[in-house]
Amino acid sequence: MSVDLVTIPEEADAGNIEAMLSCLNPVWAQVNPHRAWQVHAECDRENCVTKSVAWNTLVEQGKVVPDSGRVR
Numbered sequence: 822m823s824v825d826l827v828t829i830p831e832e833a834d835a836g837n838i839e840a841m842l843s844c845l846n847p848v849w850a851q852v853n854p855h856r857a858w859q860v861h862a863e864c865d866r867e868n869c870v871t872k873s874v875a876w877n878t879l880v881e882q883g884k885v886v887p888d889s890g891r892v893r
């Protein structure tokens with residue numbers, strides 16, 4: 822099972838980028854968990870709602886295994 826590695830998407834505009842960089846954007850994180858995880862890679866999951874939701878979404882989708890402690 823592969824995970825697409827993406828950076829800033831082509832359709833990003835200033836508003837989208839601002840939303841993506843927000844640590845309080847669980848809705849976007851749920852829709853785009855891969856991107857959210859990567860954009861917030863430097864964040865602490867305990868302090869970043871976006872990263873936390875992205876992680877939970879990836880786990881629910883079976884994209885990551887929590888025991889591994891990392892995203893493939």
Ligand SMILES: [Zn+2]
Pocket residue numbers: 842843844861864869870871872
């Ligand atoms: Zn964050």
